[in-house]
Amino acid sequence: MTPLIEITATDRILYFAPHPDDESLGGGGLIQHAVRAGAAVRTVFITNGDRNPWPQRIKERRWTIGAGEQQRWGSRRQAEAVRALALLGVSVEAITFYGWPDQGVAPLLLRADEAALGKVHKEIDDFRPTLIVLPSQEDIHPDHSAFYVMARLAMARLAQEGFRCPQITYVIHAPHYPVNGQKVAVALNGRELNLKRDAIQLHKTQMLSRKRFLSHATPVEKFLLPPPPQMESATHPIRFAKFEGGALKLMVELPKLRLIGDPKIHIAIESLTEGHVRWTVPLPHRSARARLHCAITGAAGRLSTVRMKGRVAEIAIPVWGVQPVGCAYVKLDCRPIFYDVAGWHEVPVVEETAPAPLLAPKLRTRASALQS
Secondary structure, three states, rough: EEEEEEEOOOOEEEEEOOOOOOHHHHHHHHHHHHHOOOOOEEEEEEOOOOOOOOHHHHHHOOOOOOHHHHHHHHHHHHHHHHHHHHHOOOHHHEEEEEEEOOOHHHHHOOOHHHHHHHHHHHHHHOEEEEEEEEEEEOOOOOHHHHHHHHHHHHHHHHHHHOOOOOEEOOOOOOOOOOOOEEEEEEEOOHHHHHHHHHHHHHOOHOOOHHOOOHHOOOOOOEEOOOOOOOEOOOOOOOEEEEEOOOEEEEEOOOOOOOOOOOOOOEEEEOOOEEEEEEEEEOOOOEEEEEEEEEEOOEEEEEEEEEEOOOEEEEEEEEEEHHEEEEEEEEEEEOOOOOOOOOEEEEEEHHHHHHHOOOOOOOOOOOEEEOOO
C-alpha cells in the first residue's frame, strides 16, 4: 500500500527543480494539492535548462548555437516555467531562478562551491518549509542527483543549527534498475490530471516527444522518501560501501558494455575535522594502485588500491586523515553519452557522527492508501 501525502493550510512547500519542466513533470499534482489546501508554495529552478542543444536545433532550425542563442533559449524556458506554474496556481513572486550552469551542478558539488551551498542553505533557512521536494539521488541526469547531494549537505548544516523538516524526492530520468526508497503518493482526480497535462505541454521547447513527457501525467503521482545510508545495495552499481580500518571500502559493478571514457569514482565527504573533501579516483583496467585527485584543487593525492575481478572493482581508499566523517556520498562516473548509469550513493558513517534520522512527511491515516 502506498501512503498518500497530506497537505494542509499550515504547510510550506519548497520545491527544487533542476530545470524548467521538472516542476510540472515531477510535482504538477502535488503543487495543485498544496495550492488548493492554502499552503505556501515556493519553487526554485536551479538552472535555466539553456544547454539543451538538440531540441533548440530542431525548434529553431539552426545548427550553430553560441552563447547568445543559449541565453535566449534559457529565457524561453524560464517563461514556459512561469506560465506552467501560473496554470498550477503559483504566482511569479513565489518563483526563483538561480541560473546555475545547465549540466554544471555536479562540478559545483565536486569543487565544494561554498557560494552555491550557502545559497541553498539560505533558501531553506529563509523559507522554513514544512516539506522539501527534491530530485532523487538516483536520477541519472547528473544535475538532478548532484543537486540532491548539495541540498542534503545544506540540510545537514541546518540540522546542526536546530532546524529539520521532512523531504520527498521525485524521479524524472529513471535508471534501468529499481530505485530504492519507500513510496508515497498524491492521487489526482480527472481535473487535476488534465491540468498537469496542460502544464507539461506549456513547455513547448521540450515537446519533441509528447508521448514521453505526458507519460509523467498519471492518476497517481509517486514520490520517494530519501533512503537511509546503506552499506549494501542489490541494484545500485555501488554494491558495497563501508568505512573500516581507516579506509573507505567500495565494491563497484561496472557496466557490461564499454562506454565513452574511462570510469571514475567521485567521492564527496564532509569531514568534521577537514571540512569539504572531494576526490576522484580513475579506475584502471586491471588491478593496480590508483592515485586520488582532489576535485577542488586538482592536486594528486594519496594512493588507493583497486582490485579488478571481471566487471567488479574492489576499492580501498585511505581516509584516516579525514575522520571522523559527518556524511559521505560516492558515485560511479561511467557515462555513455549524456545521462549517467546511476546517481549518488550515501555511505553509512560511524554511529557517533551519523546524521539525525530523517523526518517523514505527514501521511493520511484513514483509508487513503493506494495499492502499490
